[in-house]
Amino acid sequence: MSTNWPAWLPLRGDLQPLSPYGAPQIPADALLNTNENPYPPSEELIEAITKAVASVAGTLNRYPDRDATGLRSLLAIFINELSDTKFSAENIWAANGSNEVIQSIFLAFGKGAALGFTPSYSMHPIIAQITGTKWIHGKRNPDLTFNLPEAIQEVEKHEPTLTFITTPNNPTGDCIPLADIVSLAHVVARFNGLLVVDEAYAEFSQEKSAVTLIATLPNLVVIRTMSKAFAFAGARLGYLVANSHVKDAMMLVRLPYHLSALTQAAATVAINFRSQLLSNIARLVDSREIMSKKLKALGLDAIPSSANFILFTGFAPSAPQLWQELLDRGVLIRDVGLFGYLRVTIGTETENTAFISALTEALKSGEKK
Ligand SMILES: *Cc1c(COP(=O)(O)O)cnc(C)c1O
Numbered sequence: 001m002s003t004n005w006p007a008w009l010p011l012r013g014d015l016q017p018l019s020p021y022g023a024p025q026i027p028a029d030a031l032l033n034t035n036e037n038p039y040p041p042s043e044e045l046i047e048a049i050t051k052a053v054a055s056v057a058g059t060l061n062r063y064p065d066r067d068a069t070g071l072r073s074l075l076a077i078f079i080n081e082l083s084d085t086k087f088s089a090e091n092i093w094a095a096n097g098s099n100e101v102i103q104s105i106f107l108a109f110g111k112g113a114a115l116g117f118t119p120s121y122s123m124h125p126i127i128a129q130i131t132g133t134k135w136i137h138g139k140r141n142p143d144l145t146f147n148l149p150e151a152i153q154e155v156e157k158h159e160p161t162l163t164f165i166t167t168p169n170n171p172t173g174d175c176i177p178l179a180d181i182v183s184l185a186h187v188v189a190r191f192n193g194l195l196v197v198d199e200a201y202a203e204f205s206q207e208k209s210a211v212t213l214i215a216t217l218p219n220l221v222v223i224r225t226m227s228k229a230f231a232f233a234g235a236r237l238g239y240l241v242a243n244s245h246v247k248d249a250m251m252l253v254r255l256p257y258h259l260s261a262l263t264q265a266a267a268t269v270a271i272n273f274r275s276q277l278l279s280n281i282a283r284l285v286d287s288r289e290i291m292s293k294k295l296k297a298l299g300l301d302a303i304p305s306s307a308n309f310i311l312f313t314g315f316a317p318s319a320p321q322l323w324q325e326l327l328d329r330g331v332l333i334r335d336v337g338l339f340g341y342l343r344v345t346i347g348t349e350t351e352n353t354a355f356i357s358a359l360t361e362a363l364k365s366g367e368k369k
Helices: 043-057 069-083 098-109 123-130 148-158 178-189 244-253 261-272 274-297 319-328 349-368
Strands: 092-095 114-118 135-139 162-166 194-198 220-225 238-241 309-313 342-345
Touching (some): 098 194, 114 148, 123 135, 261 274, 319 342
Parallel strands (some): 114 135, 114 162, 194 220
Antiparallel strands (some): 092 238
8 A cells, every 4th residue: 555645636645655454365265364253144044134135125225223222132131141231222332343343442541641552452453543543652661561650640640531441451362350450440540541341252262251240430531342253254243231321422523324224233133143153152262272282382372362363473484474374374374573472363173274384384484494
């Protein structure tokens, strides 16, 4: 992408140096780059979605339910089942992927700076930038784990309106303990900031969800998605769980009828199939542990992960070099731009085996050169 924009194009100056978000979408035998669930919907689910979409198709001349009330009520039931909470649709906001939820958060609350602890989800600073919010990169430990005392220091120093944490964190895979979240939320509350907890991978982790804290900590916002554990990335459905005032603010900045009738219908069916859709989690967690052992057996250093991916290091070639060597062997993983590290998503057994053999080969061919 060129950053040499023509002079006649009145593009905002702060956007001119940027390039579009670009996880490469390249065909490969094993797609292990965007943390999707590798297991496709069952025949039964495909049929149910098809039926639901067909029944909505006859009313597509009309706008959808603007507030997606039915879907939001179902999401509340789902979260209450998982976390033993008492939320209703009033505590839920849904949008086209959690990225849209994040964008709405910035549109509504980005009046001061936003702070996150790098490396973490790359879209948090990108969405800050495109919505005109100043982003501050807080630090993690040299081994990339979260450092609570340092985090508190940074929050106290900058007093950001929005503080972001991701748990399990992407790309490192580690969890931030609930007690640390409580501590941070209290610090942030002193200057009326919001603590935004991105739990895109919560279903893969043993850690209790931060949604259990919202009843006592109204300045805590938890973001969830159906894109990862829920195996529904293609449908685009993300949501937040928060105090009802946060949801009310989301309604100010949302575009009218943002969630299509088709999306609402498909997502409703998927949530009703939740036990089936989430039944692959244990399988993916087992595969993750096997993958981690195999990486270690290759002499690599794999960060312990509570999600459906592993960040690893300790290889001799550069990360872009090894990434290319793997792609040449039909395996697409992710170069997250961290020096010396690559991230691999847990796929099907076939994909995982293909990855380990491609990696074994690539490391051997590197030795010979
Ligand atoms: C994948 C991911 C998301 C989400 O995406 P959507 O598909 O837009 O719901 C959000 N946060 C993190 C940390 C992620 O890794």
